Amino acid sequence: xxxxxxxxxxxxxxxxxxxxxxxxxxxxxxxxxxxxxxxxxxxxxxxxxxxxxxxxxxxxxxxxxxxxxxxxxxxxxxxxxxxxxxxxxxxxxxxxxxxxxxxxxxxxxxxxxxxxxxxxxxxxxxxxxxxxxxxxxxxxxxxxxxxxxxxxxxxxxxxxxxxxxxxxxxxxxxxxxxxxxxxxxxxxxxxxxxxxxxxxxxxxxxxxxxxxxxxxxxxxxxxxxxxxxxxxxxxxxxxxxxxxxxxxxxxxxxxxxxxxxxxxxxxxxxxxxxxxxxxxxxxxxxxxxxxxxxxxxxxxxxxxxxx
Numbered sequence: 001x002x003x004x005x006x007x008x009x010x011x012x013x014x015x016x017x018x019x020x021x022x023x024x025x026x027x028x029x030x031x032x033x034x035x036x037x038x039x040x041x042x043x044x045x046x047x048x049x050x051x052x053x054x055x056x057x058x059x060x061x062x063x064x065x066x067x068x069x070x071x072x073x074x075x076x077x078x079x080x081x082x083x084x085x086x087x088x089x090x091x092x093x094x095x096x097x098x099x100x101x102x103x104x105x106x107x108x109x110x111x112x113x114x115x116x117x118x119x120x121x122x123x124x125x126x127x128x129x130x131x132x133x134x135x136x137x138x139x140x141x142x143x144x145x146x147x148x149x150x151x152x153x154x155x156x157x158x159x160x161x162x163x164x165x166x167x168x169x170x171x172x173x174x175x176x177x178x179x180x181x182x183x184x185x186x187x188x189x190x191x192x193x194x195x196x197x198x199x200x201x202x203x204x205x206x207x208x209x210x211x212x213x214x215x216x217x218x219x220x221x222x223x224x225x226x227x228x229x230x231x232x233x234x235x236x237x238x239x240x241x242x243x244x245x246x247x248x249x250x251x252x253x254x255x256x257x258x259x260x261x262x263x264x265x266x267x268x269x270x271x272x273x274x275x276x277x278x279x280x281x282x283x284x285x286x287x288x289x290x291x292x293x294x295x296x297x298x299x300x301x302x303x304x305x306x307x
Contacts, residue, residue, distance in 0.1 A: 006030050006104040007296055008289075009094050011082050011238065014039050015050075015278045016269025016285030017110030018065040023289035025072025029296060032102060034094065036081035039112070043128030048137045050279045061278070078102075085238050089264025106292050109244075109252065109260075109267040110285055111235035113276070118230070120150070120175065122203030122210075129208030131226035136277065139166035142225040146170070148213045150200070150228035153179030160193060163227060171221050173213060175200045196221075234271055249274055258288025266292050 008024060010017045013035025024031045039058060046055045053061055069075050080096040085107065087093045094102045118124045123131060132138040143166045151159055152174035163170060172188065172195035174180075180188075180195075188195050198215040203226070205211055213221045234250060244260040244267070245253040251274065252267040254260050260267050268288035269281035 003103065005091075006032055006102060008106040008108055008292055009034060009092065009102050009104040010108045010110055011035075011085075011094070012110030012112060012235070012269065012271075013037070013062065013077070014110060014112050014269060015061070015065075015282035016112070016271075016288075017108070018062065018069065019282040019285035020108055020110060020268060020289035020292075021075050022065070022069050022072075023286050024293060025069055025075040027289075027293040028074060029293055030074045031104075032076045032078055034078045034080060034082055034096065034102070037079050044132075044137075045128065047278050048140070049277055050282075058278075082236070082238060085242055089262075092264070105264070105296065107242075107265045108258075108285075108288060108292060109236070109239050109265070109271060110269045110281075111238070111267075112270040112281075113232040114235045116231035116233060120200050120203060122205060123226075123228070126203060126205045126208055126210045126226065130205065130210045130224065131203075131228060133228060133230055134276065135163055135166055135227060139163070143167055144169065145224040146222060147225045147227060148173055148210075148221055148223045150175055150226060152177070155229055156180065157184050157187070159227070159229075160188070160191075171195070171223070173198075173200060173215070173221070239265070239267065239271075254288075257291035258284065259291065264295075 007029040008031040010020050010031055010033045013033050017033055021031055021033050044058055047058050047061055048054055080098055082094055083097045084095045090105055092104050092107045145167055147167060147170040149170055149172050156172055172193060174197045176199055178197040196215055198217045201214045201216045203210055203213050210223055210226055239252050243262050247253050252260060252272050254267050254272045258266045258268045266288045268284040270276045
């Protein structure tokens with residue numbers, strides 16, 4: 001058991017957790033990043049939209065970040081999964097699956113989101129290679145290519161105009177009841193967008209590059225890429241075990257500084273927003289760490305006044 005008291009334990013080592021660690025290291029706070037090394041974006045070959053790092057493999061981004069963070073001696077890393085968290089503001093206890101125990105004054109969850117199983121046959125084989133979820137991250141690489149968009153309802157009517165900025169060659173597949181209004185369907189027809197509500201039988205690909213989408217009725221839709229909306233859940237149930245509130249959209253409820261509804265507990269990154277981009281997660285981690293550091297400083301200041 002590690003009896004040492006940390007200023008903060010950061011659970012999660014993606015862009016949010018790493019940038020939080022960087023901020024705390026520069027603020028001379030003693031913190032440990034605990035991460036099991038299974039990031040959601042490990043299926044992706046490149047990360048985009050991150051200033052000075054556009055196109056970098058996600059693993060390389062984390063490697064460079066750690067290389068820079070370890071220059072600050074108050075920050076350490078543990079590659080393990082966290083099994084349980086308990087305690088209250090000022091003294092939290094964190095236990096890993098291998099039985100290590102850490103104590104900290106504050107806690108920061110940077111646990112991200114994780115994908116639910118991909119039930120469309122062939123989708124796992126192309127995910128992160130030619131099937132993506134965010135056009136801001138991967139639309140440039142598929143510009144002017146024929147695409148299949150897999151989503152439905154209001155989400156489809158939001159996404160279709162968005163993707164049209166990268167290509168005008170796309171087909172909407174709702175993989176079942178489309179959830180569209182008649183006005184939506186007329187809008188799609190008016191813009192020449194083909195759409196199908198038949199279930200998807202399979203996605204055929206070669207070396208991770210999609211070739212065509214096959215519907216249950218036998219329709220074959222040739223394409224070179226896919227955008228789809230994944231089913232996501234919070235990366236860990238641990239925040240709820242401490243009493244952190246979750247929003248209707250499934251994200252952790254935080255204020256503008258990353259504070260959860262539990263005193264002393266912060267959260268940042270994809271777990272607190274529906275807008276998932278690496279650079280936004282990193283920024284979120286930095287801001288939460290700054291607020292956490294300010295709280296620690298105020299507590300220390302008030303506790304050592306001149307008597």
